[in-house]
Amino acid sequence: MNECLEAIKNRRSIRKFKEKKVSESDIRTLLHAAHMAPSAGNLQAREFIIVSGEEGRMDLASAALDQEFVREAPVVIVVCANTTRSESRYMARGTLYAIQDATASVMNILLAAHSLDLGTCWVGAFDERKTASLLNLPEHVRPIALIPVGYPDEAPTPHPRLGDKIEHWEKW
Numbered sequence: 384m385n386e387c388l389e390a391i392k393n394r395r396s397i398r399k400f401k402e403k404k405v406s407e408s409d410i411r412t413l414l415h416a417a418h419m420a421p422s423a424g425n426l427q428a429r430e431f432i433i434v435s436g437e438e439g440r441m442d443l444a445s446a447a448l449d450q451e452f453v454r455e456a457p458v459v460i461v462v463c464a465n466t467t468r469s470e471s472r473y474m475a476r477g478t479l480y481a482i483q484d485a486t487a488s489v490m491n492i493l494l495a496a497h498s499l500d501l502g503t504c505w506v507g508a509f510d511e512r513k514t515a516s517l518l519n520l521p522e523h524v525r526p527i528a529l530i531p532v533g534y535p536d537e538a539p540t541p542h543p544r545l546g547d548k549i550e551h552w553e554k555w
């Protein structure tokens with residue numbers, strides 16, 4: 384199996400992190416991977432907030448319905464959709480595109496992190512208003528996912544997938 388397929392197969396959500404810091408150069412590598420994700424019309428209707436301060440991570444954990452591991456990771460990348468950037472070209476459809484632009488970059492971050500022996504978790508359960516307010520986000524920028532990043536301190540077993548139960552060849 385090639386390295387890309389290997390990474391897709393072996394990545395797991397990590398919710399327990401070592402205290403070891405993540406280097407700035409690794410964070411920049413993750414952001415570069417995020418920027419390389421596809422986006423509608425290449426508008427890249429996404430923004431990234433990098434939170435490494437203790438207080439910021441604590442606040443994010445509280446906005447994420449008290450998911451403590453968000454605070455325990457040394458850095459949290461908040462991936463946001465910049466809705467007006469996409470809506471200015473694609474109108475109502477642009478709202479959906481901005482969310483897709485953001486989520487495509489989330490997946491790149493998760494896989495790039497895995498390739499650097501870093502652990503991540505896609506955290507979608509959070510109070511959107513609270514998160515936006517903590518991060519001073521403008522009205523047209525929606526937080527889509529929080530990604531705690533750190534060195535894994537657990538090795539979870541794979542979660543089962545539905546596989547061919549959710550495949551529909553030719554038609555539903």
Ligand SMILES: Cc1cc2nc3c(=O)[nH]c(=O)nc-3n(C[C@H](O)[C@H](O)[C@H](O)COP(=O)(O)O)c2cc1C
Pocket residue numbers: 394395396397398450504505506507508509542
């Ligand atoms: C949209 C979305 C939201 C998620 N939100 C959370 C979350 O708030 N907290 C959490 O611990 N995991 C969250 N997850 C991670 C999933 O629980 C996890 O991906 C799933 O159980 C499969 O496990 P795996 O990532 O190890 O393959 C989320 C994943 C996605 C795609």
